[in-house]
Amino acid sequence: MAKEFTVPPVVFPSGSGVNPSVGNINQRRVPTAPFQPSRPPSSSSALPFMSFDMGSATSSSVSLGGSISSSAATGSASFEDEEALLDELGIHPDQIWYKTRSILNPLRVNSTAHKDSDLSGPIFLYLSLCLFQLLAGKIQFGVILGWIVVSSIFLYVVFNMLAGRNGNLDLHTCTSVVGYCMLPVVIFSAASLFIPQGTSVARYAVAGVFVVWATRACTNLMVALADGGEEHRGLISYACFLIYTLFSLLVIF
Numbered sequence: 001m002a003k004e005f006t007v008p009p010v011v012f013p014s015g016s017g018v019n020p021s022v023g024n025i026n027q028r029r030v031p032t033a034p035f036q037p038s039r040p041p042s043s044s045s046a047l048p049f050m051s052f053d054m055g056s057a058t059s060s061s062v063s064l065g066g067s068i069s070s071s072a073a074t075g076s077a078s079f080e081d082e083e084a085l086l087d088e089l090g091i092h093p094d095q096i097w098y099k100t101r102s103i104l105n106p107l108r109v110n111s112t113a114h115k116d117s118d119l120s121g122p123i124f125l126y127l128s129l130c131l132f133q134l135l136a137g138k139i140q141f142g143v144i145l146g147w148i149v150v151s152s153i154f155l156y157v158v159f160n161m162l163a164g165r166n167g168n169l170d171l172h173t174c175t176s177v178v179g180y181c182m183l184p185v186v187i188f189s190a191a192s193l194f195i196p197q198g199t200s201v202a203r204y205a206v207a208g209v210f211v212v213w214a215t216r217a218c219t220n221l222m223v224a225l226a227d228g229g230e231e232h233r234g235l236i237s238y239a240c241f242l243i244y245t246l247f248s249l250l251v252i253f
Contacts, residue, residue: 090118090120091120092118092120095116095118096118096120096121096124098113099113099114099121099180100121100125100180100183102114103180103181103183103184103217104183106184106212106213106216106217109216109217109220109221109224111220111221111224111225114173114176114177114180114221114225115225117172117173117175117176117177118176119172119175119176119179121176121179121180122148122175122176122178122179122180122182123179125179125180125182125183125186126144126145126148126179126182128186129144129182129185129186129189129247130144132186132189132190132192132193133189133250133251135193136189136192136193136251140250143250144247144250147246147247147250148175148178148179148182151178151243151246152171152174152175152178152179153171154239154243155174155178155222155236155239155240155243156169156170156171156174158235158236158239159174159222159226159229159232159236159239162228162229162232162235162236163226163227163228163229163232164228166227166228167226167227167228167229168226168227168228169222169225169226169229173225173226174222177218177221177222177225178218178243180221181214181217181218181221181240181244182214182244182247183214184210184211184213184214184217184244185210185211185214185244185247185248185251187210188206188207188210188248188251189251191206192206192251192252203252204252207248207249207251207252210244210248211241211244211245211248214240214244215237215240215241215244216237218240218243218244219233219236219237219240222236222240223236
């Protein structure tokens with residue numbers, strides 16, 4: 001049997017006179033003002049409030065723009081006074097051309113042009129040789145670079161051993177001379193593109209001419225730039241001949 005529960009009647013407060021549901025909707029809370037901190041007095045040690053003045057801001061922006069424009073003007077003037085990028089990197093095209101032109105005469109090499117050694121010209125000739133070999137279908141970038149390094153160290157050791165205590169040839173100068181004297185081999189590599197592959201005798205004959213040219217130029221520069229090499233000219237020539245013969249064989253085969 002189900003139990004019956006008695007529900008007490010709901011009694012609304014007297015004097016409302018309206019529907020309770022409507023009264024609850026009309027009763028809205030009044031929004032309260034946000035929290036505003038009280039300003040401290042001027043005599044206190046707290047941080048004062050910042051006041052913005054449009055006139056001062058405009059004058060400061062004008063002065064800032066004037067300083068920026070003046071600094072830009074001084075920057076453009078300083079750029080004009082700076083050296084060229086190639087000069088800062090130690091690359092002098094006129095000096096490279098002057099040294100390269102001194103090698104073009106196989107009978108007389110100007111040794112005064114090579115007293116100030118550099119590696120920009122040898123690197124350019126190395127890349128030229130690699131490019132001509134690439135045009136011939138031979139990818140030999142690493143081989144040529146390795147042979148240049150080994151050849152420079154080999155000639156440096158041989159010369160200083162022959163000169164003894166009088167030898168004052170450094171490795172930087174030796175690498176520069178070996179690199180610049182690669183010019184005949186580079187010319188031979190460019191000329192071999194137009195020589196038929198079947199004429200081996202002609203290729204060997206042309207290679208011999210360029211090897212003798214490079215050997216003579218390198219020997220004269222080595223003897224002129226370092227002390228104690230005049231009496232060992234024959235041995236130095238033999239070492240240079242071996243170096244450039246290897247590079248010419250690299251071009252032939």
